[in-house]
Amino acid sequence: MIRLALKTRPDLPLEADTIRPDYFAQKTEAEIAKLPVLHGNQFCALGDFFNVRGGASDQLVLEGDLAQVKRIGTGMEYGQITIHGNAGMHLGAGMRAGEIVVFGDAGDWAGAEMCGGKIHIHGNAGHGLGGAYRGSRHGMNRGMILVEGNAGNETGSLMRRGLVAVRGDVGEFAGAFVIAGTLIVFGSLGRRAGAGMKRGTIVAYQQPELLPTFTFDCVYQPLYLRLILQTLQLEGFSIEEEWRTGAYRRYSGDLNALGKGEIFVYDQH
């Protein structure tokens, strides 16, 4: 296991896309400490900001308030990162496999355009969670993001595959322009959810304010949700039995787009 403890909180955002377990796996402690990070517009060494202990492992533990440390785990292909503290923007963006666990909050664009692996945020997440960067054709494409707190705007926007589950509330435009995949929100769903969605699924546990371009279909028990909820439970998300066995109101949309998307709203009656 490799431990990185923040010793100097950067006064400017620190671009640290070298903090990846697959990069560290073959490196010694000294080599890790020399890896470059971008502090503002200046290249520095990782060791300038972190106390590094251990080497040659794909198990990485980060300690400290890393809200200013961006791009942790970006593009990682294997290994595990555990962060005891907050994480900065772009956490795990574009990651392909492996796991990131944050015992704190994560900044904007966590898991953006990821195509595999798992991110579990025990605090809140920012905007663009699992989403697509401006100009991109799709956001998250496989993998799983779990958030125990709230998430910001554009959660899961342009998502193509994968699963995003948020225990708390999400902001506006959740699941906007979704191509496929599943977004589950146990708290409140912000306005304009599913705007422009082609396919894919949004599941809400509180009645959202839906766009007029979504039409009500029926009340039924979508069986596949059982599998999704079972998966979440295996990942440590507490799931009520009624959510698994209960009925959901199904709305089709967005009729402004392809209209093959769906929003399920848990039917408490």
Next chain:
Amino acid sequence: MMLTINGVEIEDTYAEAFTMWGARIIITAKNLKWAMEAATRMTGFATSVIGCKCEAGIEGEIDDTPDGRPGTSVLLFARSKEDLAQRLVERVGQCVMTCTTTACFNGLDSVEQVPVGGQLRYFGDGFQMSKLIQNRRFWRIPTMDGEFLVEDKFGVQPAVAGGNILILGEDQDVTLQAAEQAVEAMRKVRGVILPFPGGIARSGSKVGSKYKFLMASTNDAFCPTLRGVVDSAVPEGVNCVLEIVIVGLEIEDVEQATRVGTLAACLPGIRRITSGNYGGKLGQYKIYLHQVMKQDVSA
């Protein structure tokens, strides 16, 4: 060497088994009644590849199903991987998808896979949706009661068909009783099915016929009514023979079923238990009765 169990002679011979391809299908439904209904339909007309293109049976009820609902496990076997793929699509499509409240999952972890949901999805006429959950793809096909959930691909593997025991008894009552007890014991073995009605075959067959258009015909050597006119394998005092055919995913499972079935069938009034073979010319496996019976039953 003579081997007897409870006074029943176990003939020193072997069952000749051969390779087929097998799949395990998990069917779930709102309750066990409907899961069993689908499983029963799916395994209908599937006693022998000779006439039915596949062999199938219900492996048993299962508690731990993918969607947490009541479920059953079905084993389906066919001559080749391609044949099996076709039979799966036909039978899941016609017998499971049509059965209300059901869902259908792959139950075999294998590198060899064939598309099932991936073929049936077209029934959705463009309204089908796929979901990738934990690297397994599922298809949701809209139906009039909601939707049919079916896994995209099913695992298939080489399997063993043609395991068998023949129970030779003094009369029909005792032979049937012995066969029923054997079936009851064999059905507790996971990974095997007994594809014939009630697990028992009365019309055992031999390869070929005097009629050129027939691939198989009655096993005259074991027909008590022909004892006086053919080269009979029916000893004096035997008036009924029943066969139990065993098909399994692994040879060990077929051997285990052979063992427990033979033990259970050794009742008073049973004269001999033997196995059918084709002189070793057809099958890839030989299941020697004496060897199987000497193995540890609990193994």
